[in-house]
Amino acid sequence: MKTSIVAGLTLSALLGSAFALAAPQSGPDPKMNYFVTSKGLGKGGNLGGIEGADRHCQALATAAGFGSKTWRAYLSTQARAGKPAINARDRIGKGPWYNYRGEVIARDLGHLHGDTLDLARLGNNITKLTNLTEKGEVVPGLNDGLNPRSREYAYMLEQTVSNRHETLTGSQPDGRAYPAGKDYTCNNWTSDEHGTSDNLRENKGANVQVGMSDRNGGGNGSWNSAHGTVGCSQQDLARTHGIGMYYCFASN
Numbered sequence: 001m002k003t004s005i006v007a008g009l010t011l012s013a014l015l016g017s018a019f020a021l022a023a024p025q026s027g028p029d030p031k032m033n034y035f036v037t038s039k040g041l042g043k044g045g046n047l048g049g050i051e052g053a054d055r056h057c058q059a060l061a062t063a064a065g066f067g068s069k070t071w072r073a074y075l076s077t078q079a080r081a082g083k084p085a086i087n088a089r090d091r092i093g094k095g096p097w098y099n100y101r102g103e104v105i106a107r108d109l110g111h112l113h114g115d116t117l118d119l120a121r122l123g124n125n126i127t128k129l130t131n132l133t134e135k136g137e138v139v140p141g142l143n144d145g146l147n148p149r150s151r152e153y154a155y156m157l158e159q160t161v162s163n164r165h166e167t168l169t170g171s172q173p174d175g176r177a178y179p180a181g182k183d184y185t186c187n188n189w190t191s192d193e194h195g196t197s198d199n200l201r202e203n204k205g206a207n208v209q210v211g212m213s214d215r216n217g218g219g220n221g222s223w224n225s226a227h228g229t230v231g232c233s234q235q236d237l238a239r240t241h242g243i244g245m246y247y248c249f250a251s252n
Helices: 002-022 049-063 109-113 117-122 153-158 197-202 234-239
Strands: 034-036 071-073 104-106 166-168 210-212 242-250
Touching: 049 071, 049 242, 104 109, 109 117, 153 234, 153 242, 234 242
Parallel strands: 166 242
Antiparallel strands: 034 242, 071 242, 166 210
């Protein structure tokens, strides 16, 4: 009888420890200055320009209790009508950056983008389990929520476990803008124009360069520059497993 009581107490202690480890963090770490948006704006690649994208970052951060910081979308723009290009990497401060749990994502811009061979080999700390939203959520990635309808936007809104790892950046791997010409930014974040598969295969018409929040999937699996899309409409983004989410960094 005594052995059973001891065994029961030991099991209870072990279960308690397991549940404690599995329990979600009660709130964001005070150092948080980086997140993936928990939702898009619902207009495909039309974010209201880069300024509208910034406002969305700021609103989500404010709701999470971090409105005192200045938040910027990790997005590039291409040179248009006399306006120079903007590089995503030039908008986000100098680092270091921390996620919801206070884990270091990258020490600085060089570490974030792998600016040298040694830094590229080292890699930043962006993974599926560290690339969290402002709510501390893991973004469903490749092979999550598999269903024939998982490329439909309406279904993705209903089934929040479905893959949505494509993250808008409009950027090259080094965090800089693409040259003027072919569209990589949904006309600098103002277009929700519908496209076709040719847009993805040959970058014809409306398009946007995306990264993979889980670093897994089509193209090279890059966190910030994996491949283009079939267009800029909300449904076009869904066809390749995106809902219009993007990265936000506190620039101060």
